[in-house]
Amino acid sequence: MEFEDRRGQVQRQKYDCLLFDLDDTLYPLSSGLAVGCRKNIEDYMVEKLGIEKTKIPDLCNLLYKNYGTTMAGLRAIGYDFDYDDYHSFVHGRLPYENLKPDPVLRSLLLGLPFRKVIFTNADKVHATKVLSRLGLESCFEGIICFETLNPTHKSTVSDDEDDIEFVGSKLSSSSATSKPEIFDIIAHFDQPNAGTALLPKTPIVCKPSEDAIEQALRIANINPHRTLFFEDSIRNIQAGKRVGLHTVLVGTSQRVKRADYVLEIMHNIREAIPELWESDKMAEVNYSGVAVETSVTA
Template sequence: MEYENQYQHVPAAKYEWLLFDVDDTLYPLSSGLSKACTNNIEEFMIQKLGIEGNKVSEINRVLYKNYGTSMAGLRAVGYNFDYDEYHSFVHGRLPYENLKPDPVLRSLLLSLPIRKVIFSNGDKVHVAKVLRKLGLEDCFERVISFETLNPTNGSNTSDDEHSFQLRGLSTEILDATNFPCQSALPETPIICKPFENAFGQAFKIANINPQKTLFFDDSIRNIQTGKQIGLHTVLVGTSHRTNGADYALESIHNIREALPELWESDTKKSEGIRYSGKVAIRTSVMA
C-alpha cells in the first residue's frame, strides 16, 4: 500500500488581517469633512494658540507635511495644549450629517472572512461617530485610535524657554526640503502615522503580522511607510497606483473587483485538508 502524497495541505491564506484607515478612506473626500477639519485646525491655531491669522495656512501645511498631523507638528515646535480640547474643537464641530449609512460597504466588510482592524490618527470619539454614521460600528474587531497610541492627555504645564525657541522656527526651517533627513526635525511627543513607531505599536496591540496584512489608507505617506515595514498596501481615493502602493482603488467600494482573492480565503478555510492519492482502506473524516 502506498500512502505517499496521501494528504495535501491547502496553502495558508495570503492575508490574515485587514487594516483600515477611516477618514477619506471609508468615506469619500467629497463628504467635506476633510476641508472642514482643516478650517477647524486653523481656527484653533488662531483662537487657542495665538498664531497670526495670515500665517496659519502655511504653518499648518508645513506641519502636516512633516509630521503627518497638524497636532503632532504643533507639539513638536513647542505648543502645549490639552489633547481632548483640541479634538473637541477640531472634530467636535465637523459636519457629520454629511455622512450617510453605507449598506454596500457594510455588506462587503461583513462578508470578508478576515480579521478587520481600524487604524486611525483620529480620536476615539471621532472614529466612533464616523463608524456609527456609516453604519459600520460592528464591522471591525477593534479600533486603534489616537488614545490607543497616546494614552496620556496633553500637557498643561507652563511654556519653557525651549518651547519658545522652537516656536521661533520659521516655516522655511520647518520645511523638510531644508533638512538632510527627517530625523533632523524637532521630535514630537505624539505617536501617529506615518511614523514607524505608530505602526509598530499598532501591530503589537492588535497582534498583527505585517507580512500577512493588507493596509488601506488614503495617504501616500502612510502607504509608503506601511510598505517599507512589510505591509501589503492599498491606496484609496485614486485609481493611479503610486510608489509604495500594491493596489489603488478609486473608492473603497471597488475592493471586491480589485481584490477578489480576499474572499477566496473563506473557501480555503472551509476545505481544511484535502485528501488525495491512492488509498487501500475506506475512511471517514469528521470536521
C-alpha cells in the first residue's frame, strides 16, 4: 500500500511504513512486565508441564537461544499444550497497572505521516491490553500477533482470529503434531561439539525467524525496503535487516551492527530521527549514519 503523492514533493519519501515491536519497545523495560512474564513462564513449566524446577534456568536459556521464544522451544522438544491456556497463564498475572497512559508518545506517533503497524510475538489479548493501558490503541493500523502467524492452533476459525485489518490474509502452515517423547536439549548441548543441526523443529512461527518476518510483511502488504522496524531485541533487528528492513534498536544508546539507528527511549524519536518529520527533505538526507539518542526524557 502506497501513500498518495503530495503536491510539491519533488522526490518520494524513504519510508511508507513504521513497524513496531510491542513489549519493552513502546514502554520501558523498567515497567516490570518482562520480569513478571519470565516468572510466569517458569511457573507454567513447573505447574503445567511438570518440569523439574532445577532444570528451568538452563532449559529456558537454551530454548530462548535456539527457538526465539521459550514457548516455541517447548513445542519443538515435544511438550504439547493449548496455546491459549499458555498465554492466559503467562500474561494473565502481569502487573499491567504499571503501564500508564503515555500522551507524549501518542502525540509523536499520531504526528508521523506513515502507516504504523504492531508486530509482536505475544497474543492478541496481551497486545490490545498493553496498547489500551498506554492509550495508544488508535495510533496503529493493525496488530500482527501470535494468532496472525499461527492461525491453525484453533479447531475453528473465528471472524477476528487474525486481528482487525489483517483478517483474511492468513497463510497456511503445518499443524502441530505431538511427539512421542521429550527431546533432552540440555543433554544434547552437554555433548562435545553439539550443534543445532539435529535440533527438532518448532511448529510455532515467531520472531526472530526470517520466515516469520516475511510472512508478517506479506500479510500486512508491507514493503521491507520502505519500512522502518523498531525493536528492543538485537536478534530480531538482525533478522529484520536480513529481509531488507531498515532498523531501529530501542533501549540503548550504543551502536550495534545491523541497526541503522539506536534509540534509548521512544520519547526521543523526534530528536534521534528527525527525518521522519521532514518528509519534504527526506530524499536529501544522508542515511548512512546511526542516530544515537543523546538526551533522556523522564
